[in-house]
Amino acid sequence: MKPLIISIGNRYRCDDGVGPYTLDLLQLVLGESSDFIENIGDTSALLDIWQDRDKVVLIDACYADDTDDKNLGQIFRLDGLNESLPADNPVSSNHAISIANAIELGKLLHQLPQSLTIYSISGNNFSQGEAISPPLLIAAQHLVSLISDELNTGMKACTSTP
Template sequence: MSGRVVVIGVGNPLRGDDGVGPAAVEALRGRVPHGTALVVSDGEPARMLDSWRDADTVVVVEALRARSARPGELHILSAADAISLTAATASTHALGLGECLALAEALDRLPPNLVVHAVEVADTELGEGLSEAVRSALPGLVDRVAAAVRQAHGQDRRP
């Protein structure tokens, strides 16, 4: 195992709250251990699979549109949870995260450790900027992701 840790912020900053993944990655700069790969992705499956090649731990940050929406609510999902949960939800990407993870599983390309940190969103219409609910949730989301990354690196405290 390489010990490689990758954080992937999935989303499109030009689609309102769908920009939460890229915003989280930007907020993580300087807050995670050296050597952590910080990646922004539009969610295209081939690029996603390529970005986590040879990684031992992958942390995905994603917007979630649940049927009983509670904008700003944070979720931590395993790959299996993300596959089953996102199959019943809408995605702003051509293929959702659930389909991407199912494809990775079918191709035996899931990393050994993968966790999804998701925030329920309010607005994914065209336009820049996060809604108030998601903007308010962003610091807590970033704290959770930073803690997961430090744990993956075997660190118990901030670098």
């Protein structure tokens, strides 16, 4: 079964569009070797989307609460099945149902994939518009390399985050 790559985000909410932007780049690089789904923020729909899948990669933006922008574009990687996502974790999103809650619900309903890797890129401009901050665009290109390497080799990708 092909890996499934899901982006979460709204293309018309500035930095929130980095997930779909990254998905577009990955489609160009990976082509038919993976399946791709763009989700505009309905995290409850993830349960039906990812159930019965072997490998799922989820890409989302997270909020960088940083006034000097030093953390903009930072990439976080988590194993969604084996690492907990506390509410104050940077990877916790601002969607109605958080990714962490969707995972917990998936556990209860037995609707999780065999493998779930979550990548999140930190941004701070979630206002209306299509302008993704330049550090996030750079991070998206780096993330495409990380994900394509991980899918092609099966090795865990390494980010700049400890």
